Amino acid sequence: MPELPEVERLRRTLVRALTGARFDHVRLNRADLRAPFPPGFARALRGQRVRALRRRGKYLLAELVSGDILIMHLGMSGWFRVEKTTPRARRRRDPNRDLETRHDHVVFSMSSGKTVTFNDPRRFGVMDLVAANHLAGHRTLGRLGPEPLSRAFDADALARRLSNRRISLKAALLDQRVVAGIGNIYASEALHHARLSPFRLASTLAGARHTARDARERLVDAIKSVLRRAIALKEGDRARAARFRVYEREGEPCPTPGCRGTIARAWQAGRSTFYCATCQR
DNA sequence: GCTGTAACCTGTCGGC
């Protein structure tokens, strides 16, 4: 599932196809994803040139020379495919290929000679086009918490956002207003890395006592470390067994050195949580 | 205002 590391890696791939290029043609294969495309979406994009491709949390933001911003969110199953543009007549029908392209919802033909296709079987993705000066007021982007890999995200910033929050730590990490870009997988991973129970009340990390301060410093370090490591993974390292310490490892021994616990699974905030009850407190 | 939960959606997997 695309969380911050996956979106960042995708951004680095898309930069080459999009930056400096113009949208020669935009094809929408349906009228909506999770929400309808804004009126005139394809027409408004056509002819526009991409100045830069940024990421904010799990959102990809294509800054256009005109000052508009193309907002893209992958949802649960969205992904982009980059291919060299080929004339339609030369494409041959291929049943496997048809299966792969069944959920191609948006096709960008770029002046770079690349075709960038958005494929999203579950259609939880989002695309929107807004003026740059409306970005801060955007209903979701405008409320996002700090970027976890930025200097702005430190123990003090975390304390401010967890203060008075009477929800679990796991639920807090999933709240994009607390910190942007973490999803179900990396929330479990970071909490295990920090040796903090996913069931602990979020506000207990906001206190002035040194134990609370120590815990939130561990959590900030764990979040940064887990995300950086995931971003740095190469294509060949993507096997889940190599990537995750607790996620989808129910029943396996806890990987923390010296811990004799077993990874358990619980249902929390409507999501699966993987944790070790022995070393996560 | 805050919190928890259902709903959206479709591919996959296990059980029958």
Added chain:
DNA sequence: TGCCGACAGGTTACAG
């Protein structure tokens, strides 16, 4: 083999 239900998860809407 085929059908059916459960499950996965990011975000939003809604109820309490």
